[in-house]
Amino acid sequence: MKIQVAVLFGGKSVEHEISVISALQAMNSIPVEKYDIIPVYITKSGEFYTGAPLREINRYRDIPALLGDCVKVAFVPQNGRTAIVRTPGKKFGNNTVAIPDVAFPIVHGTNVEDGNLQGFLGTLGLPYVGCDVLSSAVGMDKYVMKSVLAAEGIPVLPALRFRASVSMEEIAGKAEAAIGYPLIVKPVNLGSSVGISKVSDREELFTALDLAFTFADVVLLERAVVKLKEINCSVVGDEDGAEASVLEEPVAQDKILSYKDKYMDGGKGGKTGGKSSGMASLKRKIPAEIPDSVAAEVKDLAVKAFLAMGCSGLVRIDFMLDMAEDKVYLNEINTIPGSLAFYLWEPAGVKYPVLLDRLLSLAVKRARKQSELTYSFDTNVFAMGGGFGGAKGAKN
Template sequence: MEHPMPDRSITVGIVCGGPSPEASVSRLSAGRISPPLEKNYQKVVTLELNEMLPANLTFHQVDVVFPIAHGPMGEDGCLQGLLEIMGIPYVGSTVLGSACALDKVTTKRILQAGGVPMAKDCVVSRSDPLNLSVSQCIEALGEKVIIKPFAQGSGIGIQFAQGKQELAERLTSGFEKDQQLLVETCIHGREVTVGVLELDAPQVLPTTEIITPDNAWYDYTHRYTPGLSEHIIPARITDYQRQRVQQIALQAHQLIRCRDISRSDFIVPQDGEPIFVEINNLPGMTPTSLFPDGARHAGTEFEELICRLVDNAMLRKDKPFNSDDYWPIPELDISN
């Protein structure tokens, strides 16, 4: 399909930072995507996700935004809603897709309805009696569990527990930060991730297996410290499992209503069904991040990836909502 030549005499705004615990990583990503953008577009500005953002977007006359603010506010629909109101096109998922994807429980409930294989879980609340929550979890999920906050990325706040005593301690410390926690059965297997890149049509990227030294868990430190994790493409799983994770990644992308890009994470046991873990609707965007790595193996280099996402977002600029073309509304007599 022939593309009209994209307009590159525009101002691109990279939005990063914000109140999220992942703010420093997002600034790192911003620093990595700005050189390829500066090479291809007239002007590139990097803006902080704070209360000055609307004024700064207006001041710099930003034409299109590349959000790179991971976690709450940047990835949960808040930033996307602001950009919708301001009429500025942006890379990535809409308000609804972003909000659903960042909330692990919402993601699971939507995908459960679609038949996606997932770990059994319990949602526990700070207001419930602790001993009751503990025994319910152990009864439903077994002795070994994993505890997660609803809405953090990058493995932040994840805890493992075995048995009642540990679970009670970990829930207590988790409840200091969050009202509710997600507790899941702990499943062992290879950690595999699959990106979906949707420019003209959705393209499922190759499977990537993540290996950490001494089989450490792929936590925040292992994700962002160079040399502490290794990517193997394609993942060392059976052909059936590879087919399944790619199939499920596309299904998740579509059911959660992600747009442009997403990355789904899985635990793949020795044999049997891959287990879906979570979807990232704004995956890390440094050249060594998982999503760009998968895209490179599928034949799209980093610079081309970043620029095509921006060009694609710009195509949405000319499609504002026109109420004249919508369902007619009866005239009301509200004069009296």
């Protein structure tokens, strides 16, 4: 009997479309001799659909028509398992569409990559691939992530954070005193460069804050690294051991890599170019052109950060090299990176199907480990009677 994998993708996130591309790529590479794939598309309003047409990229041009050819479903606990069930159910006949053994979230951005979806799956008791609730949540909030990693001795750029309720003048005053220009303004929890600006004076800062606050309630300000080289590294594993991939150097012309740079220039010189190839279409150098000693330092920091955050599965960690100061800073962790960063494993001979099999195996391993933990005592306290002092004292 093959292992039943529910691949979850889409969701209420600005990176919805990128997730569709990442998931379709992965579904085409999950080894069919070992796994059966159940595609589960999460719409932008949070409904779940399943059906074979979800695996055809061209169908996403007309989503109402696509969904019309699919089945709307819900996840329902059933006899100690989790069933994917047709909703609303038919009055007669079987409404169970599938009973997955493991879920594979291939989603990007807030609401889905940030622990929310992971918590939903955990509550259902459905094993899932990748980072758990805590590491996903910490990885999504750039400020919290910096705090956790700084405490573990990983170099990060110090940052200030502000809520939208603070006046622009106060933000500018504090940022000018603590950081100075040029500085970077970014929403605290977004991805794909959405809402990020580099500013050189107060006027630009105000415009940048206006923009960033349209995407998040909290923004982060940090020093702009002027002589910047960006280096990305994927890490695979879990708390028992993790390894770093080859390094990539995304190529931009002295500017913030935009959403368009990352996803919409496919086929124009991208390494594994071609339309709809997601992150794989970004212009990049693999391996990164940096001295061996710096590469070793980046890989070492990547594995340390992965373990410090309690990650599992596959992540991509992005670094900034400050070429003026000769310093390495960890910039961000993507707990479910675009294209699952498969292009960073292939150069080392790890084919995508092998990588996906490893991630699914790690999920099964974690589920087995968790099932050995005790979640309840076999006594029913309510049946024991008396002595609790009523509901008021229940917690003590």
